[in-house]
Amino acid sequence: MPETRIRMAVPADEAALGELDRATWSPLHAVQPAPEPPYRPFFDERHLPEDYLVAEEVGDAPGRSAGAGAVIGYLRLVPATPLACNRHVRQIQGLAVAESARGRGVARALLRAACAEARRQGARRITLRVLGHNAPARALYASEGFAVEGVLPGEFFLDGAYVDDVLMGRSLTD
Template sequence: MPAPHIRPARSDDEEPLRRLDRDTWSLLHAVSPPPGPDDPFFRPHSGPDDHIVAELDGAVAGYVRLGFPTPLAANAHVRQIRGLAVADAARGAGVGRALVRAAVEEARRLGA
């Protein structure tokens, strides 16, 4: 299997990411209720700029969501992984590892 292509999310990733989020939601690791069938993936507090996407063969295979742990100015230099998903079909292909590495690079680029 080829290495995943890592890139910033775009607004036109809305539907594939929404589908991926629904498909990968599980009681085993969820910290929030399952996404509803009409819930948007991107929200005002976590838009495309807060996401990094992995593609395999041109299709969305995973994402990582970065954010701030708190709104406090004292935490402005800190980034937190606030979501991570890998499509079942892409597991074992290095997608998760590539996304975490990209998240670390992005956090450093932003001054974390």
């Protein structure tokens, strides 16, 4: 089985990340409508390559030379706000894993790498928001030490139903 490696994104990842983002769109986690052409750039002035951790599959795979990596996931990690008094908090603002790589621990590896990167950046806390009906994601986050810190009931009206916005976080100093 190919190995998964986590690294920081680079500008050359734009096409692969955009394709992955569109392929993994789901009402289970998205509050925006499904993307339609013409597609917006994946990277822009608010979404920089250095904000993303990329999971890539390395090793031998059909149609790929040994050592070449295929992008199979990403996680966006940014400061929670631009405020100096909040500088110690990082926020996860997006996580996606290719359908073909699900169930192999890629999301968990991305979460662990995000916590390590946040610590490297000097953060003491990490937070995220997840839709209330996304039980698989909520269970994953809980298993990695994230706790529900707040709920905004019925915050979104998606696909004909009101959905809670669940705020989760964890300390990075334990």
